[in-house]
Amino acid sequence: MYKLEDIPMFSALGENYLRELQDQIHIKRYTKESIVFYEGDQSEYLHIMMEGSVKLYKTSPKGTQIQINRFSAPGLIAEFAVFEKEPFPATCEFVTDGAIGLLHYDKLYEYLNQPEFSLELIKSLTGKVSLLSALVHKETILSSEAKVADLMLKKVTIFNRLKNNEIASILNLTPETFSRILTKMKKEGIVKIENHKLVILNQDALFAIIENNAIKNCTNCIAEFKAKLGYQDE
Numbered sequence: 001m002y003k004l005e006d007i008p009m010f011s012a013l014g015e016n017y018l019r020e021l022q023d024q025i026h027i028k029r030y031t032k033e034s035i036v037f038y039e040g041d042q043s044e045y046l047h048i049m050m051e052g053s054v055k056l057y058k059t060s061p062k063g064t065q066i067q068i069n070r071f072s073a074p075g076l077i078a079e080f081a082v083f084e085k086e087p088f089p090a091t092c093e094f095v096t097d098g099a100i101g102l103l104h105y106d107k108l109y110e111y112l113n114q115p116e117f118s119l120e121l122i123k124s125l126t127g128k129v130s131l132l133s134a135l136v137h138k139e140t141i142l143s144s145e146a147k148v149a150d151l152m153l154k155k156v157t158i159f160n161r162l163k164n165n166e167i168a169s170i171l172n173l174t175p176e177t178f179s180r181i182l183t184k185m186k187k188e189g190i191v192k193i194e195n196h197k198l199v200i201l202n203q204d205a206l207f208a209i210i211e212n213n214a215i216k217n218c219t220n221c222i223a224e225f226k227a228k229l230g231y232q233d234e
Contacts, residue, residue, distance in 0.1 A: 001027075001050050001051040001073075001099055002049075002050050002051065002073050002074040004018055004021060004022050004025065004048075004101070005018055006074045007048060007074045007075065007076070008074075008123070021103065021107070024103060024104065024107045025048070025101040025102065025103050026101070026102045027050065027099055027100070027101055027102075028099065028100050028101075028102060029097075029098070029099045030052070030094045030097065030098050030099065030100065031094070031097050032094055032095065032096055032097055033093060033094065033095075034093070034094050035091065035092070035093050036054060036077070036092040036093065036094065036100060037078075037088050037091070037092050038088070038091050039058060039059060039087075039088060039089065039090050039091045040087045040088065041087060041088050042085075042087055042088075043078075043081070043082060043088065044082070044104055044105055044106075045082065045102040045103060045104055045105065046076065046079060046082050046102070046103045046104075046105060046108055047076065047077040047078060047079075047082075047092075047100050047101075047102065048074075048075075048076060048077075048100065048101035048102075048103060049071060049072070049073040049074055049075045049076065049077060049098070049100065050073055050074065050098075050099040050100060050101045051073050051097075051098045051099040052072070052073060052094055052095075052096040052097055052098015052099065053070060053071065053072040053073070053094070053095050053096045053098065054070065054071055054077065054092050054093060054094050054095060054098070055067055055068075055069070055070045055071075055092075055093055055095050055169075056068040056069055056070075056071070056077070056078075056090040056091070056092050057090055057091055057093070058089070058090050058091070059091065065169065065172075066172050067169055067170055067172055068090050070095065070170065073098065073099075077092055077100075078090070078092065082105050082108075083105070085105075095166075142210070144171075144173055144177055144178075144181060145181050145184075145209055146209055146210045147171045147172075147173070148171065148173075148178065148181045148182070148185070149185075149206040149207075149209040149210050150210055151167070151170070151171060152191065152198070152200060152206055153200075153203070153206050153207070153210075156198060156200060158170070159197075159198035160196075160197045160198055164178060164179060164182070165178075188205070189201055189202060190202045190205045190206060
């Protein structure tokens, strides 16, 4: 399990501060598939990933999970909601066994006058904004086939670590759609499975899929994405 000083936000604090904070943190252990918090829950605690990996997802009005991202220790989860005292914007579920450190925000505010601490908090928040921007781009611009190609180019190791239904969930595709696309790519000689691992045979073809199949067939993609998440325009 990671220590508090392994978290970038706390790494610049002196030993006295770290010891004081460590005494204030309650460590809670979770098993795989345990829910840390649900979308809409309130919390007065900063959630610090000390061990394991989680996924964050929203649930559409039809009950479909729309995965936002996955995070692994060490790091922070949903810190914006805690600082803004707003409900959690997504559900957090462990995909492995793990542990969360809970730190009450009253104690956290005492350290905001320290420049190094505040800078790391800003970095963490802006990083999450970048992740959300990437998600919106993927969901509103890339077709299903282009999303698979994009993931192969960026994180091919995911295809060797996770099951097909887990990868489909990350891409917000049905397992059937993902399986169909993967089968098509294998038949066309773009990829192959060798020793239970995905091997890219034609990288240029993947780039071509992204370029030629980028634009979804929708007249207002942003509006459709918001509707998928359950947001309604005023």
